[in-house]
Amino acid sequence: MKNLKDNTLILLVALQVFLLITANKYVFITYLSGDAMSAPLMLVFLNVGICVVFKYITAIVAHCFDNYQAKQKISEVKL
Numbered sequence: 889m890k891n892l893k894d895n896t897l898i899l900l901v902a903l904q905v906f907l908l909i910t911a912n913k914y915v916f917i918t919y920l921s922g923d924a925m926s927a928p929l930m931l932v933f934l935n936v937g938i939c940v941v942f943k944y945i946t947a948i949v950a951h952c953f954d955n956y957q958a959k960q961k962i963s964e965v966k967l
Contacts, residue, residue, distance in 0.1 A: 900946050904938060911938060
């Protein structure tokens with residue numbers, strides 16, 4: 889189960905990195921298209937937003953795995 893938790897968290901981090909790269913490419917394309925005023929603000933909001941959302945998603949997933957492991961230990965003790 890620990891291996892599944894580790895792999896899931898690694899997958900979430902990989903997804904976060906992919907989204908950050910994609911968002912930064914979008915901002916760069918927006919900057920090159922001539923909208924230089926909103927590009928820096930968009931860069932900050934997208935990067936901070938993605939990081940904050942994935943921080944909470946990662947915490948929730950880790951908490952769910954920990955709860956599942958705790959329930960498994962309780963059921964093992966009862967048997």
